[in-house]
Amino acid sequence: MTIAELQTLLRAEMLCATQEENLNIQVAKASDLMSDVLAYTGPGELLLTGLTNHQVVRTCEIANVRVIIFVRGKKPADETVSLAARCNICLLATKLSMFESCGILFSHGIRGVSRTSETR
Structure with a gap:
């Protein structure tokens, strides 16, 4: 799924491309x-979270997560957005809850880490 498709499905605002x-x-x-993000990683992943501090970006940089979606209308500080840009990590923000966001993504073919590891 492309970032544009994610943005449309979750009615998300692009904070950092x-x-x-x-x-x-x-x-x-x-x-x-x-x-948990560090413990379960794989290629082509995104993270949905309610945390907005710079540690989220640093963790995703280490775990090779390329997209972070902030849920519940939360948005990171400008410094965190700048860090994501330097790390080439896309940031989106949605007003949807984490539960709703996960459900929408699952219903459109996105799978969770444990589910994909079972099918490999």
Whole structure:
């Protein structure tokens, strides 16, 4: 799924674009615990979270997560957006809850980390 498709489905605002035009997202994880983000990683992932501090971006940089979607109408500070731009991580923000966002993505073919690891 492309970033444009994600943005449309979740009625999300683009906070920071990525330089990777052909980014294809297939797997999502939803967490406010950055240790969980680090524990379960794979290629082509996005993160849904309610945390908006710079540690989210740093964690995603380490875990190779290319898209962060902030839920519940939360938005990060300008410094966090600037850090994401330097790390080439796309930031989106939606007013939807984490539960609603996950449900929408799942119903459109995005799978969770544990589910994809079972089918490999």
